[in-house]
Amino acid sequence: MRIISLLGSPHGLKGNTGRLLSIVLAGAEAEGAKVEVEILKGDTVLPCLGCDICHKKGYCAQKDRFEPLRESIAAADGVVLASPNYIFNVSAQLKAFMDRCCGVIHCMSFWGKYGASVVTSGGGDEEPIAEYMNHFLLTTGAVPVGAVSARMSEMPEGGFTDKVEEKARELGRRLVSAWRASEVPQPVQEQRQNFRERMQALITYRGPEWPYEYAYWQEQLKAE
Numbered sequence: 001m002r003i004i005s006l007l008g009s010p011h012g013l014k015g016n017t018g019r020l021l022s023i024v025l026a027g028a029e030a031e032g033a034k035v036e037v038e039i040l041k042g043d044t045v046l047p048c049l050g051c052d053i054c055h056k057k058g059y060c061a062q063k064d065r066f067e068p069l070r071e072s073i074a075a076a077d078g079v080v081l082a083s084p085n086y087i088f089n090v091s092a093q094l095k096a097f098m099d100r101c102c103g104v105i106h107c108m109s110f111w112g113k114y115g116a117s118v119v120t121s122g123g124g125d126e127e128p129i130a131e132y133m134n135h136f137l138l139t140t141g142a143v144p145v146g147a148v149s150a151r152m153s154e155m156p157e158g159g160f161t162d163k164v165e166e167k168a169r170e171l172g173r174r175l176v177s178a179w180r181a182s183e184v185p186q187p188v189q190e191q192r193q194n195f196r197e198r199m200q201a202l203i204t205y206r207g208p209e210w211p212y213e214y215a216y217w218q219e220q221l222k223a224e
């Protein structure tokens with residue numbers, strides 16, 4: 001299994017989120033996965049310009065790391081998102097990547113990938129952020145298998161509790177085992193199917209403005 005992970009912290013792998021992400025990835029590696037980490041600094045993936053070129057042509061026209069990353073994820077089996085809590089949400093660095101995935105979401109182009117999310121905070125609100133990240137993964141077509149988080153005010157100096165470490169390792173292992181077994185839990189199956197129908201309806205309606213996405217869904221519908 002090949003996993004691409006995106007780390008939206010300016011502190012990179014030495015920061016809290018990077019260290020928690022590394023434990024998740026070690027769990028996945030112990031099960032035989034190959035992992036890669038892309039650190040999203042402020043200019044790695046710039047904010048979306050709202051130009052609609054992705055909807056019209058199927059790629060983003062901005063020349064930064066977004067397109068190579070999109071292609072790497074499309075060619076991989078798994079994707080792990082990691083972010084610190086920045087004012088009750090993901091960091092702007094990760095949010096820029098998510099926004100740039102507007103065309104990915106319209107076509108659910110990461111269909112069949114397996115995903116997980118990692119969050120750290122100073123003092124709270126990790127859960128809704130992790131849920132948001134996993135919801136994002138689902139709308140790209142991926143199957144989210146779970147999340148791990150750490151509230152740093154409750155962690156021992158410079159580290160994580162044994163419980164959090166074990167949860168992180170287990171998440172990495174589960175990502176690989178779910179992918180191996182092609183597991184898609186019933187609620188995920190239903191939510192993904194509902195979202196797929198919503199995207200099909202949206203793109204059919206907006207067809208004349210968004211020719212790439214229209215042609216994409218026409219092909220999908222023909223194949224069904």
Ligand SMILES: Cc1cc2nc3c(=O)[nH]c(=O)nc-3n(C[C@H](O)[C@H](O)[C@H](O)COP(=O)(O)O)c2cc1C
Pocket residue numbers: 009010011012014015016017018084085086087088089120121122123124125152
């Ligand atoms: C701009 C900014 C905003 C933050 N907002 C919150 C917040 O709303 N709630 C919270 O609990 N922690 C907040 N924090 C603390 C970080 O989430 C926390 O220190 C996190 O573990 C940092 O991860 P890192 O070392 O990987 O960057 C914020 C930190 C920064 C720099």
